[in-house]
Amino acid sequence: MTDAPAPLADPHLVYDPVAGDGPKDVVILGSTGSIGTQAIDLVLRNPARFRVTGLSANGSRVALLAEQAHRLGVRTVAVAREDVVPALREALTARYGAGKPLPEILAGPDAATQLAASDCHTVLNGITGSIGLAPTLAALEAGRTLALANKESLIVGGPLVKARAKPGQIIPVDSEHAALFQALAAGTRADVRKLVVTASGGPFRGRTKEELANVTVEDALAHPTWAMGPVITINSATLVNKGLEVIEAHLLYDIPFDRIEVVVHPQSYVHSMVEFTDGSTLAQATPPDMRGPIAIGLGWPERVPDAAPAFDWSKASTWEFFPLDNEAFPSVNLARHVGELAGTAPAVFNAANEECVEAFRAGRLPFNGIMETVTRVVEEHGTPPTGTSLTVPDVLEAETWARARARELTDRTASAEARA
Template sequence: MQRIIILGSTGSIGTQALDVIKANPTRFEVVGLSAGSNRELLAEQAAEYNVDDTAVGAAEAEQLVRDVDADVVLNGITGSVGLGPTLAALTAGRTLALANKESLIVGGDLVKALAAPGQIVPVDSEHSAIAQALRSGTADEVRRLVLTASGGPFRGRSRAEMANVTPREALAHPTWDMGLVITTNSATLVNKGLEIIEAHLLFDVPYDRIDVVVHPQSLIHSMVEFIDGSTIAQASPPNMRLPISLGLDWPNRVAAVGVPIDWTTPHTWTFEPLDDTAFPAVELAKQVGRARGTYPAVFNASNEQAVLAFHAGRIGYLDIVDTVQRVVEAHETQGELTLDSLAEAERWARASADTIIDAIGH
């Protein structure tokens, strides 16, 4: 029996995790729940799953992780506020099922220094796919990681053709139903850039050996290329319950969490190179990742500000990544990486982004 704490239990990842747990009551037990602000749904969940220990907000979630005995902490919090709970889970020796990619990306070396080998299990579909594929060989046999991207709603468009896209168009993702920031990040491919940094930190593969390929059907979730020329891919219909279930009991699989591909019907899967001119966020993210320190935090925070400004009608779509690039280029990491230096870097990045956004005056 795996004892599970779910952080962000009222969000998409959290509610799907509870579905998996409900279907497997002899395998999983919920011992703690936290929500960002939805107290009503949190109370309903606590009653349904007979959970005494709950928390609201990131600070309370961090304390919950410290106080409650558990085997696995599923961090489904949105944004870099999830860093504190991530560090708490690692310090407490829990297995960390990580859906909150921002905490690893922003925390970088702080997170890596605390994590024991195998303690972090990725829940992002791309990184779960890579983790599954990596079981086919040793670390020395890995030649390249290949993350797949749907291409978002603007796949195939040139930069000029995206100049006047609207917030509504940016939220029309062809595959996944997600929140405002992450859906917009999928349109700009900022999300794929963040995933490259996450892949580097999770699997210790250099940035020049991590690639992105556009796969519109979203059935292959990522691939690992080995030194003998073999490529191992993980394929399944889009369904987050599969990587969530693996996160709850890695490396063991949970029966019937997803429906397999129907091989009795015809399929056509296509792959396209990424257009770095139209979608510069991926290469920018690699530069940020190589710079380390507080640069990933600045990248993430300035992007969040720019996305919100875009949806508020203050800047255009192309201004999002342009703003992030200008903030990153103006940044200089100061001193040792600490929670305080990360918080200061994020404050500086948001203020800098706001100054640029105000000057654009869209």
């Protein structure tokens, strides 16, 4: 194991871009989403530690983006949608006052990528989806510390990310990978026997595949412990998110897939565990709150006091652990399969899933149809060629094909159900 490649995320290594005196300059990508808004809350409570210099968003919540920019005093605001620039400028003017200088505005599909390479210490990538790949690569190439909450960019472009990242340059922000990151600090890589990734089980824990056939979108969005965006919440219901996290753990820590286990833990108190060769298991535990992992991503190797709530140990509590039901939730084993195939297979898996989730939300696909369709797309994609270097065009081409094929299959399913 000591001869394996150096891991992307290593708590023993600290990558520190040249920084001046005062707060650490931070760029937040996806600022109006769940990760972004919680990161801003953390920053505002710690002005001596962090200063936000740039924000990016897709442009669907212009008023909130303008409010964030004004409150943080950022230099640059980026939006993916060029059509919202007039509304954004108007919202910024209303916040800053007529005649007052406004932040620089970047607009278009490459705006977040351009912002990710701007002058700062740390880039927090909180974008949802594989569109986060280009900003991830830009931040790494520019020499920024990357606080990575956008798991999809690592999933679909693993070799590309690994080729660009320097030791210690990536700090994971997913609660599970931040937990592994912290637990791994207790030993060397040679001491690690197994990574144990915990899953809440989502809203359908304990249900059989047959019992999942007729669940609704509202059922799938009713997560018992976490408040997240709709796509991530449905991925939690199918456990696709856990499959993606298994691939991500493999890429971040260079641990073989057969030594990465998933266990269901409904309370979501233990975020993941590391089992060492001497039989010891270290668990990282906090109440469910993403501000703790965000603080690790922004502040490491320092901890941010009172970043998130702590346990009240004066109150009794029960923590449960259950094996994963792979028949009802086949997504984790499918993710292992595509992770081992590597190449463009993870990109196909992720893109097909995103299309199927949208079809489910639109009422065009039943819940079980999500993984049935993704499985078929992965099977049709086959085994990626070996011995070639993955490129960004390879990833984009594979995603385009997977999305188109998934739409064809979901449309066919919707038509068949309409005729029934």
